[in-house]
Amino acid sequence: MSTITQDTPAAHDDHHDDHHGAPKGIMRWILTTNHKDIGTLYLWFSFIMFLTGGAMAMVIRAELFQPGLQLVEPNFFNQMTTVHGLVMVFGAVMPAFTGLANWLIPMMIGAPDMALPRMNNWSFWILPFAFTILLSSLFMEGGGPNFGWTFYAPLSTTYSPDSTALFVFSVHIMGISSIMGAINVVVTIVNMRAPGMTWMKLPLFVWTWLITAFLLIAVMPVLAGAVTMVLTDKYFATSFFDAAGGGDPVMFQHIFWFFGHPEVYIMILPSFGIISAIVPAFSRKPLFGYASMVYATASIAVLSFLVWAHHMFTTGMPVFAELFFMYCTMLIAVPTGVKVFNWVATMWRGSISFETPMLFAVAFIILFTIGGFSGLMLAITPADFQYHDTYFVVAHFHYVLVTGAIFSIMAAAYYWLPKWTGNMYSESLGRWHFWCSVISVNVLFFPMHFLGLAGMPRRIPDYAIQFADVNQIVSIGGFAFGLSQLIFLAVVIKCIRGGEKAPAKPWEGAEGLEWTIPSPAPYHSFTTPPEVK
Amino acid sequence: MSQPQSKSNRKLITMLLFGAVGMFGFGFALVPLYDVLCDTLGINGKTQSTASVYKPVTVDKNRTVTIEFVSQVQSDMPWEFKPQMNSMQVHPGELIRTHFVAKNLSANHIVGQAIPSVSPGQGAAYFNKTECFCFNQQVLAATATADLPLIFYVDPELPDSITTLTLSYTLYNITDKSYAGSVEQGAAR
Ligand SMILES: [Cu+2]
Numbered sequence: 001m002s003t004i005t006q007d008t009p010a011a012h013d014d015h016h017d018d019h020h021g022a023p024k025g026i027m028r029w030i031l032t033t034n035h036k037d038i039g040t041l042y043l044w045f046s047f048i049m050f051l052t053g054g055a056m057a058m059v060i061r062a063e064l065f066q067p068g069l070q071l072v073e074p075n076f077f078n079q080m081t082t083v084h085g086l087v088m089v090f091g092a093v094m095p096a097f098t099g100l101a102n103w104l105i106p107m108m109i110g111a112p113d114m115a116l117p118r119m120n121n122w123s124f125w126i127l128p129f130a131f132t133i134l135l136s137s138l139f140m141e142g143g144g145p146n147f148g149w150t151f152y153a154p155l156s157t158t159y160s161p162d163s164t165a166l167f168v169f170s171v172h173i174m175g176i177s178s179i180m181g182a183i184n185v186v187v188t189i190v191n192m193r194a195p196g197m198t199w200m201k202l203p204l205f206v207w208t209w210l211i212t213a214f215l216l217i218a219v220m221p222v223l224a225g226a227v228t229m230v231l232t233d234k235y236f237a238t239s240f241f242d243a244a245g246g247g248d249p250v251m252f253q254h255i256f257w258f259f260g261h262p263e264v265y266i267m268i269l270p271s272f273g274i275i276s277a278i279v280p281a282f283s284r285k286p287l288f289g290y291a292s293m294v295y296a297t298a299s300i301a302v303l304s305f306l307v308w309a310h311h312m313f314t315t316g317m318p319v320f321a322e323l324f325f326m327y328c329t330m331l332i333a334v335p336t337g338v339k340v341f342n343w344v345a346t347m348w349r350g351s352i353s354f355e356t357p358m359l360f361a362v363a364f365i366i367l368f369t370i371g372g373f374s375g376l377m378l379a380i381t382p383a384d385f386q387y388h389d390t391y392f393v394v395a396h397f398h399y400v401l402v403t404g405a406i407f408s409i410m411a412a413a414y415y416w417l418p419k420w421t422g423n424m425y426s427e428s429l430g431r432w433h434f435w436c437s438v439i440s441v442n443v444l445f446f447p448m449h450f451l452g453l454a455g456m457p458r459r460i461p462d463y464a465i466q467f468a469d470v471n472q473i474v475s476i477g478g479f480a481f482g483l484s485q486l487i488f489l490a491v492v493i494k495c496i497r498g499g500e501k502a503p504a505k506p507w508e509g510a511e512g513l514e515w516t517i518p519s520p521a522p523y524h525s526f527t528t529p530p531e532v533k
Numbered sequence: 534m535s536q537p538q539s540k541s542n543r544k545l546i547t548m549l550l551f552g553a554v555g556m557f558g559f560g561f562a563l564v565p566l567y568d569v570l571c572d573t574l575g576i577n578g579k580t581q582s583t584a585s586v587y588k589p590v591t592v593d594k595n596r597t598v599t600i601e602f603v604s605q606v607q608s609d610m611p612w613e614f615k616p617q618m619n620s621m622q623v624h625p626g627e628l629i630r631t632h633f634v635a636k637n638l639s640a641n642h643i644v645g646q647a648i649p650s651v652s653p654g655q656g657a658a659y660f661n662k663t664e665c666f667c668f669n670q671q672v673l674a675a676t677a678t679a680d681l682p683l684i685f686y687v688d689p690e691l692p693d694s695i696t697t698l699t700l701s702y703t704l705y706n707i708t709d710k711s712y713a714g715s716v717e718q719g720a721a722r
Contacts, residue, residue, distance in 0.1 A: 115542055183549045187542050221553050225560025237710055240564060243648045244607075244705030250577075251567050255560060318576045318654060 033117035035102045036521060041124050042099025049091030049131065054482050056084035061478035064471050067463050077461035078146035079138060085149030089267065090174045091131055093401065096409045097270040098181045101209050103420065105185065107514035107521060108203045110194025110530045115187040123180035130173035137163035148459060150260070153241035153252040157233040168231045175220040182216035185209055196532035200291065203512050205273030207294050211301045212269045215262045223259040226252070250315050257308035265304045267401060269297055271408035272339055275361050277512070278415050279343050282358035283350030284509035289342040296335035303332050313384045322381045329379035333372065340369055356430030360411035363438050364404060371399030374449065392452025398445045410488065417495050418502030422520030425495040433491060436484035443477030578654040584668060585661045592626040593689045603701040604633060610706040611639035625689040633666065633681045633702065637673035645671040647702040656698045659688035667702065
């Protein structure tokens with residue numbers, strides 16, 4: 001096996017004349033077709049976007065620290081909520097998962113690289129352009145997008161700023177990037193598995209990503225269609241969403257959420273795969289109910305196409321439609337419950353140790369479940385009339401996306417950092433990061449439930465005086481959570497620069513092909529496929 | 534990469550790309566699909582957009598249905614727009630003639646388009662208009678007033694659970710979008 005690493009690039013790998021180690025300089029990163037390099041690029045991009053979107057969240061929380069208008073104009077506040085959402089969804093969470101997929105899927109299935117390395121390079125490198133376009137629109141006259149990340153018509157058509165075309169094009173580019181990434185994942189998993197790596201031996205991270213990739217291919221084009229209709233409605237006098245011309249603004253919501261609900265599973269299914277790798281490793285037991293995990297993931301994906309209108313209960317749907325979407329939504333709790341049960345059953349009577357990845361994984365299970373429960377409450381049609389567009393919704397989706405998706409990404413980063421860098425991260429700093437994050441994130445989001453139940457609407461820069469105290473607590477939690485993420489940055493940089501050398505398999509209970517190759521993973525791995533028994 | 538694998542890669546990529554392009558098309562197909570579904574299921578409160586023919590049916594004198602009229606004008610449109618009567622009692626099957634009054638308050642020629650909606654939505658399919666100003670654009674010269682006619686009948690098949698039908702019109706300013714408006718403005722210039 002090659003010993004060439006990222007840190008000590010060499011001109012030639014003596015095993016293969018046609019393969020070489022990492023070239024030096026900036027061109028390495030621009031021209032790279034190596035799945036590990038592209039994974040690294042995705043992960044760093046995602047982290048930069050996480051801090052960018054986080055900075056916008058800080059602006060939001062600073063303005064909401066007190067009632068009244070203190071720091072920013074309402075229009076700028078709206079741009080902050082909009083772009084925060086867009087950056088976190090399309091810039092932070094989705095690229096982080098794609099980065100993990102790039103790094104891990106080839107190593108997990110015993111493949112030398114992704115199936116389509118050149119397309120892989122393209123799908124990453126168009127992303128920075130998309131976000132440059134999106135973020136630069138904030139500095140244009142009239143401002144950037146201010147209609148919410150859901151860009152409901154007519155806010156995004158009749159009443160939107162002149163820069164809306166830039167928003168549309170940036171979403172187009174993000175969509176193309178995601179679709180190319182998804183095609184690459186599917187082709188890699190279907191065609192490049194090592195001999196003996198049968199379907200039901202695939203690690204769950206690979207399974208969940210395969211299903212996620214199909215969701216991406218199915219719904220990202222629908223999002224592209226929706227933004228295209230917004231574009232033509234605004235600039236070319238079509239009337240898709242304009243009642244005066246025979247269109248219907250409610251139809252926008254149907255099309256958007258047909259994309260939007262599968263999208264939320266795109267942001268959580270890979271998390272399920274990550275947790276299903278970490279919990280067994282630190283419980284020193286095999287995963288409980290592997291097959292049921294696969295089927296649960298698949299059924300969640302199928303159901304995700306049948307629930308979109310639960311975002312639209314207050315639009316005046318007929319009662320039978322409200323009931324249909326209510327019951328379908330509640331049905332999703334069954335496969336999700338299977339998963340939570342399996343994780344807990346995996347831990348049951350395991351000899352558990354709580355290193356940082358496991359801490360994040362356990363927090364994920366508990367806090368994601370809280371987010372799931374508030375989702376069930378929102379699914380109850382009559383109750384939704386009270387919760388709709390309040391901070392209760394904000395609390396719900398931040399529990400599933402921050403303590404869900406983001407926590408799983410953090411867990412994954414800690415779990416695989418030794419494999420990526422060849423060094424152990426600082427366990428004590430990791431624990432600091434975890435405890436600061438888990439406490440502050442609950443101070444940040446838990447009280448939002450009560451704000452919502454008391455009737456505070458979302459997406460407003462000012463609020464009634466009775467919400468002042470709770471908002472102050474929430475903002476303090478927000479600042480603390482934001483600062484805690486700098487610890488993570490420190491951990492990662494420290495780990496890249498050095499530290500205790502990591503063995504090939506740093507975690508006693510870890511399983512999978514990626515732990516059979518040395519740490520750090522050589523620039524080219526599995527150039528001859530391993531035999532999977 | 535071996536030859537058979539790159540072949541099967543290409544096949545798979547083609548299939549997935551077709552899937553993606555197909556879903557892009559599906560997004561647009563949702564537009565007519567949405568209208569068809571609303572029509573066939575009789576939801577969304579949409580009434581028919583062309584005149585229906587009055588079939589002389591037996592008027593159900595034993596039953597009265599309250600018809601309410603609601604009118605709204607888009608906020609930036611300088612028109613006054615009111616029903617002749619706010620509500621009336623009708624028998625199902627009876628042909629009723631009424632009108633709305635529109636007045637252009639501005640010094641400009643304006644083209645409007647009224648969009649009807651019936652509530653409760655399930656009743657929309659039973660509200661038949663044989664003549665309605667909403668089938669066409671409404672053109673008013675500066676400061677002009679017009680009576681906008683509406684002739685309708687309620688289908689006697691209307692479910693018993695529905696005793697009141699509310700017909701709402703929202704008036705939109707489509708001067709910029711309409712052909713009539715642009716010709717007139719062009720002449721004025
Ligand atoms: Cu949903």
